[in-house]
Amino acid sequence: MKTDLPTVSKGIAQLHNVRFYTIKPRAIVCLAYSQAIKCLALSRDDGSIELWDMHYAPYLEKVIQLTPESQAENMAWAGRRLFSVDLTGKLIEWDLNTLQPRHVQSPTGNALWCLDVNSAETELAVGSEEGHINLMNIEQDEINYKLLFRKQQGRVLCCKFDKPGKRLVTGSVGAVRIWNVANGHTLHTMTLSDKDVIVYALQVLKDNTIIAGDSAGFVTVWNAANATQIESCKVLEKNVFALAINEEEDRLVCSGMQPPLIRVLSKTQIKREDSVCERWIRFLQRDVHSHYVKALVVIGDRIISGGQDGLLCISTRGYSAKYAPYLPGKSASLASSGNLLLLRYPQDLQLWRLGVPHDTTENQEQRLAAGSCEQLQLKQMPEKLLQLVVGANKFIQAAAISPDSKWLCYSTLDELRLSRLQCEPLGVQRLTTDLPAELEPASFIIFANELLWLLHAPTRQMRCFTLSEQQVDFAFSIDLSKEMKSHINLVELSPCGKYLIVAGTNHRIAIWQLRGAKSKHLLNLPRYQAPTTALAMHEGRPNLVVAYADGRIVEFDVQKRRLVCETEELFELEEHPHSIRGILLDANNPNIIIVYDEVYLYVVKSYGNEKRHQTVPSKAKRLSKPVESTDIRTFGLKMRLNREHLVQVCRLNEQELVTVGVQTKNYLNMLPEPYQRKKFGAA
Template identity: 75%
Template sequence: MKADVPDKSGGTAQVHNVRFYTIKPRGIVCLAYSKVLKCLALSREDGSIELWNMHFAPFLERVIQLTPESQVESLAWASKRLFSVDLTGKLIEWDLTTLQPRREQSPTGNALWCLDVNSAETELAVGSEEGHINIMSIEQDEINYKLLFSKQDGRVLCCKFDKPGKRLVTGTMGAVRIWSVAKGHTLHTMTLSDRNVIVYSLQVLSDNTIIAGDSAGYVTVWNGANATQLESCKVLDRNVFALAVNEEEDRLVCSGMKPPLIRVLSKTQIKREDSVCERWIKFLQREVHSHYVKALLVIGDRIVSGGQDGLLCISSSTKTSAYVAKYAPYLQGKAASLAPSGNLLLLRYPQSLDLWRLGVPRPGERQQLGLGSTEQLQLDHTPEKLLQLNVAAHKFIQAAAISPDGNWICYSTAQELRLSRVQHEPLGLQRLTTDLPAELEPASFIGFFKTQQQPQQQQQQLWLIHGSSRQLRCFSLDEQQVNFLYSQDLSPEIKTPISLVEVSPCGKYLVVAATNHLIAVWQLRGKKAKHLLNLPRYKAGTTALAMHENSSRLVVAYADGRIVDYDLQERRFVCETAEHFVPNAHLHSIRGLMLDAQNPNIVMVYDEVHLYVLESYQPEEHTLHAPQTKAKRLSKSASDARETAKLKSYRLKVRFNRQHLLQVCRLGAKELVTIGVQTKNLLAPLPPPYQRKKFGVA
């Protein structure tokens, strides 16, 4: 626990640094990037498919949750259509709005290992366990069988179309083959030095050059026109799992297992006497991962990589700039929920929930701290794990929450929702199973809040949002009874998947952000709940929401680093910042916002590596920005004085460094909880990393 100084008055705040959130690494299997949508799709070993928005700073936008048995081995984009193949033998086209399969086929009936789409985006090829290669037509928004190639020996681990789409190159054990797409016959077979060498990755350039990475650690280059070998270079000791080429095709990126380095090769012209030839020469290398790398992509001058450690890493492919941004394999949505009255913390994992009691510092005198300084406090009571709830291995906990008084716990999987009453003495849970309303169905978002019914009397309420139907349902909670209060249909405004949900501390406003950059606000008045307004749409996606406790002001953070403060009653912007206001905003998007009820001018902003304290102020000269101009259209009755009011801006006061910061919650007026994972704890369940000898190091 530390004492920080986040506010202008110089007062301190106690911060619980929670380091016992032990999420397991979920390895990255494959990557695919859509230039049209600027969306990065990746699959993990637990069967999930994540969609990352790459327009500005990368952030996790949508997740398709599957079972580990359905692990996706390859992904491919065809314009705005996403395809996947898995070891169950299914070729699936995904609906990006419902996050459900749109079309599903089993081309060969056995496991599928690879997938590729031609440059015209009219055909796709899939390779199977038994050596079958299928060509499927994806024209006219359909998937139709077109051709089955001649069976080859061994599984097809990788396949690539050439640029015209008339040839298909496949890799298997001991050989690389070139096929005629029209006839389905082999045109050339290029054998490797050893029949036991496995070809893991392929790239086909526009000049018909074929590049292969194999299990012996070699990168081999062939002339695809006559199937002659041009060069072979040993880049790793073993297993080149991934190859990637930039858009100009003058940089080749490779990585794999031993060692797990990312090595960049540059196409260079070499003059020998009167002849000139092109060769791939070692350009630079990045030590980004400590465990093997399974997938690589090059997007502009950025190298995107992922592997066994589960970290999505973005690094530079140029010598002029050297940066590495790492994104931990966190779950989408809130992973922590607090009960301030009981000092309780509920942590969400994929198949379990942990209930902890936070530590209590020793009472005593503390020294006066300066701005931005911290002091380590001794604990009178250490954190204690109270309960653990587990679900079946094939289920996934998509939402969970604990009530502010610590008396209720509610969690939901895709199949069921469970509501339990917490018994404190003796400690236990009593699940409610009888006389439950029929509207208590599985939900994507869960929350608790209290409403003032009569003077000195508060009612505990539970609200649920169902992601598929986009229905908000509210329930009242008594000692042993749950009553359905009302339902609100959000679908007239929200047409795409919901990304963020925020309920004001007073329970009067509901704010919902969707993946199409829409932010809608509802006014909650029991059964008379109504849609209030939609904020002006912005070019960047919404990454964080927060509402002031004692006012109707909403603070929004966007993926490009911009932060705005919007007054819902006056329907105007009162404070905003420019793009990339906080440092490293182009690498890490803002994960969350924390507001101070005692000082409305203070905003705490955090991303994965930093916690910032911002202060709003009135600049001397300020020009109205586009969001302000659009906001005027929302309120035609606004007075001239209101329209000409100057906007405030934010300035940075304090910055604290963190490591893989997941979430920051407020436990009290002067007490915060930060949940994060240290890299060494994240990688602890994995095998020891590969150790390579370095020259001059003992």
């Protein structure tokens, strides 16, 4: 851990740079994209399914948490409906509002490897371990059995409908088969060069062309009309795990294991004497992964990839962005009184005491230029005090430590535990008796003013508890369900304790005025076109700062119910492909705010009317009732600090900030050695 000095309201602040937070890589198993709602579904090997909003900068909106045994092996969209199959033999349709299964079926009773939905979104095919292929009818929001294809030898690892939906192409060990969807019989069987070669990926184009990637590293092209091979190209040394095609079907993207490169092939016309034919020619390659790539998706000019390293990579010709496998919600919680930091991992919690630097000199402010940093020597190194481990199949969805360092609370999907914390000597005493029945699993945990706030996600109730020396009592509950009809992904409590702010995935932001049992809903902010990614409220003034996925930041006066400040063109997607993850405010200078995303920490300042342009009033009308443009200030960028996979930034006190980040080197050290390939000009 080191300490930097960025410029904030008082000129100097100590920044604890926590670099010992290292999450375990969670491999990406498959990707599926819905053009209808612009949502990317991502499955990981720990059983979780992530839903990313792709309208603007990619934003992790929802997470479905499962066990590793029930990880989604493959997924497919039918409009707004998401389906998945797993090796336990279940075909599941997910309710994207409650994040629970909507329909569950076991078509064959054994492991399911693949599925696909036809272009009309009326039928769904699944392939199994024993060689069975089931055709299901998914019309009228149901899943009904329709047809069982004739059994084949070996497992069905991949399947794709043709564009009319009359034929189904499957890949297995040693062969690619074309099936008649009407009767479930085989029309053609195309054998590969070796009977042991495994077909991992398939694509079926509009011109009735089949493209397959196999374990020998070949991409093979067939004419589906007469089952003849058109060409075969060796693109990797071994294992082509994924294929993706762009919308125009003139760019083919492939990747796999050895080497883990993303190679792009271009459809090119080749003239040979008097004839003209089309062939797939190597166009370019992208080296964004160090370990094997399991899944690919092409959205416009963006190539989205994921694999063993767990990094979601989005690359274009202009930029390449990587998104680490963060946990949903807050991963860090601070206790300012004891200089303590609580770090949340999937199956354990770690309590650390932060380092203490040597005393700074008095002329430090004059010695440092604006925006510069200086590393300080520590007289007390960071110390790990405690580690709490839960079961292997449990997942910690929320955790927090009280600001006075006396309480520690965490919740798994099944239970919530509240403990009394003692620092000198170190001890944890869990409360087990005389607990209120309302103390149920929570997706958000907040300590404030000797109160404990818990969000019970199934009922959308915000519950408040009072804390005494060895006692916890239920105080009151606020029903959020009347205003929040969708999944709740952001909850903030104002520093004064008078307001509760809640944001949902339907772009609604609701504010409640807290008056104990008489708490009431105050107002809803006008909906904006982009998802809400971060919230923060000023201390001592009723102003709420909101960040959106398109890079927009606004400040809203809750009492006057009007917009008071907004950005103009601060964060453009081409330059800032990451959405804002959090906002920090300064009680001493309300004109200064700190925002951060995964790679940068920004210091932003609000300016008066003289800085504004003529285009701002039209923007203000989208967010609030008509107001005079002379009353609206604008945010401008003051400075920017570069960081690596920034997880969270917290304020320890008025002059100290804590940044928690993941070091790529430490993160990748947990994986096996990457594939070493010979590079031109290298020894």
